[in-house]
Amino acid sequence: MNNINTLTQASIALKFGKTTSVELTQKCIQRIESIDENIGCYLCVDKIGAMKQAIDSDARRKFNQSLGELDGIPIGIKDMISCKGLPLNASSKILQDYLASYDATVIRNLRSKGAVIIGKLNQDEFGMGSSGENSAYKICKNPVNLSRTPGGSSSGSAAAIAANLAFGTLGTDTGGSVRQPAAFTGTVGIKPTYGRVSRFGVIAFASSLDQVGVFGHKVEDAATLLSGIAGYDEQDSTSIKISVPNYNLTLNRDIKGVRIGIPKEYLNKDVALDPEVKTCVENAISRLRTLGAKVYFISLPHVHLSVAAYHIISTAEASSNLARYDGIRYGPRIGFEGGFKNLYKETRGKLFGAEVKRRILLGTFVLSASCYDSYYIKAQKIRSLIVDDFRNAFTLVDAIICPTVPSVAYPLGERINDPLKMYLGDIFTIPANLAGLPGISIPGGFSKENLPIGIQLIGRPFEESNILNIAHMLEKILKINNEPVK
Amino acid sequence: MLLSAVYIYFYCIVNIIYDIKLPMQISMDCIEKIANLAMLALSKTELETYKKDLENILNYVKVLESVDTSKVEPIRCVIPIELNERVDEVHEKIGESSLRNSAGFENNLIKVPKII
Structure with missing residues (x-):
């Protein structure tokens, strides 16, 4: 046991x-x-x-x-x-x-x-x-x-x-x-x-x-x-x-014979990679070679934009998904006596944590009328490019x-x-x-x-x-x- | 909100014509409007903190402007498949057990603030 x-x-x-x-x-x-x-x-x-x-x-x-x-x-x-x-x-x-x-x-x-x-x-x-x-x-x-x-x-x-x-x-x-x-x-x-x-x-x-x-x-x-x-x-x-x-x-x-790709963009100097992590990955790659895998450098030209695109898309979707937590259908309520709007705002303002509120605010901002194209649509276009990068890479490696x-x-x-x-x-x-x-x-x-x-x-x-x-x-x-x- | 829209417009024009990187700024008025749209009651301290956080993040996401996407379609679905539609039938009634999760559950109904 x-x-x-x-x-x-x-x-x-x-x-x-x-x-x-x-x-x-x-x-x-x-x-x-x-x-x-x-x-x-x-x-x-x-x-x-x-x-x-x-x-x-x-x-x-x-x-x-x-x-x-x-x-x-x-x-x-x-x-x-x-x-x-x-x-x-x-x-x-x-x-x-x-x-x-x-x-x-x-x-x-x-x-x-x-x-x-x-x-x-x-x-x-x-x-x-x-x-x-x-x-x-x-x-x-x-x-x-x-x-x-x-x-x-x-x-x-x-x-x-x-x-x-x-x-x-x-x-x-x-x-x-x-x-x-x-x-x-x-x-x-x-x-x-x-x-x-x-x-x-x-x-x-x-x-x-x-x-x-x-x-x-x-x-x-x-x-x-x-x-x-x-x-x-x-x-x-x-x-x-x-x-x-x-x-x-x-x-x-x-x-x-399995083909394995290393994205060369991840080796750029502007990627803050801990040297110990880098050594560990290099060791894994050399071990894969000993097992007969073929290792190639590949390019994902837009991958450096991932974090920026992600935080626009994910917060936009989160601001919409989390709209359901309104103090009516779930959990505790705060501000009931002040009417609907007060109930929504007080409940959400007091009961969501700091990071959740930060992301809801960012999501609401990027979806607002004056920012929709320059942030949300832009990020969705960048996401298209990232998907294409991977599609191209997977024609070369497994x-x-x-x-x-x-x-x-x-x-x-x-x-x-x-x-x-x-x-x-x-x-x-x-x-x-x-x-x-x-x-x-x-x-x-x-x-x-x-x-x-x-x-x-x-x-x-x-x-x-x-x-x-x-x-x-x-x-x-x-x-x-x-x-x-x- | 209007001031921020004007700033973003001005910011984009200057950026395109002169290739100058202006720091992204949000007015307190804008962050209050966003909080109102998001139905979040926030203290003044919170609003000030979030204003700074959002400015930092929006300055970071400016990196997206480095790529010309005028001929790129925004993504619709990452895996190119048809969405499945199930038959519109009730399978399992969760009714009362779900309603009970509301703090306003009374007599199999949910009590809400007075509307009229």
Whole structure:
């Protein structure tokens, strides 16, 4: 039991009767109760519900009716995702006391495969932030080093894997919110292609960019969990009818001759890349060469415009999506006696956090009549150019490799009062969101201060299996020890 | 708001003709109007902070002006597919359990401020 740390190990142990779902779930709950007070991963733990699901899973297994690899595995869920009967707060005061009245499609998919939903995970409010500090409830810390940020916005999802407080977790990724915290915590995080996973029941931040992603210790864990949630859903009009492979079956393929591109723009002197991160990526590239991959320099001529275009498009969409939080239908109310307008303004002004208000203001500004063309339409045109850049690059290579983040996890508090500096940390993750492409971050090594460094692989649309396979082969040859924190 | 619109217009003209980079500035009047449009009650201190933050961010996004996009179409969908439309049928009624999330839930209705 003590040797079971990863989702795959747990799945195998369950299959061969070495453990039970009740035992695994109890282990997670006990660890949460003993150490999570110092980390801040969970906003709510469904002890009774999780134990009931675990008992049901063990009963199924006893009668040879197991629902597969995820049956009985404790999974944590980011607070953006609706789980019937559990709080759904998006780490915001404006959704305080909100109880989800239905399951998101990804949760329905997990339940149909027997997964045990253990609780809701901390995050930056409404997915806005890159450090886990924008939660209205509590700051989430990096289990690798408690003085550092775990990244964000899926801070709790990444930290829970690093601290072994769940065997797999779900997050959401609008500009890097799965891959960046995965890099900072030494875990594996994948954002699938836009449309691969249903967003029904997921709180909207920026609808043309949002995707649900998964976390695990190892690539094979992420592959299993992604297979469990992906697929067409008629309740999400942007979900795409393309069959989902079993991603585990396509791991371990030879990557001899696979063409991998390095965007030369990322090596420009004006990109503030930590030398330790650069060395780590160069090491990964040389290891890929030893496996027979062919590595080329490629050009993404407009990629340096990604952060600027992203912050116009995402805030514009957010200002519209968050208009629904009006004090009428959800959460607490402030200013009821002053009439409708007063109720709206007071509730939103008092209950949204600082970063959310900043983004709503920017979004409202860029959508205002005098700015619409010069900002919003301009950004959408730049996005077209970025999509074309990737399309052209993928005629030459099968995958792109680059750092996940320009630095290692920075100290908590370092960037919270400098929003632009915080935004620029997403320079390597945002392009995949703008182009709707799948991207994965895996641990590539550690800095001198023993902080994890992430390597990112980006693939063609719907070729998650390709980047998972390359990531798996790289993981095997790098032999990074990302054992959970004791 | 009007002052800001005039400033942005002037800023674009100067930028195009003389290739001079003026710092982006927003008036307090403009930030108040934006907050009003966004239905956010903000204190004076907050407005001043956000004014500075927005100016910093808008100065940063000026980098987009370096590219001529006059012949580029704005993107419509990142993955070129038809949007799916489901049959317009009720599948699951969530009714009362959803209404209960309002702080104004009473007798299966939501209480709102007086309108008339």
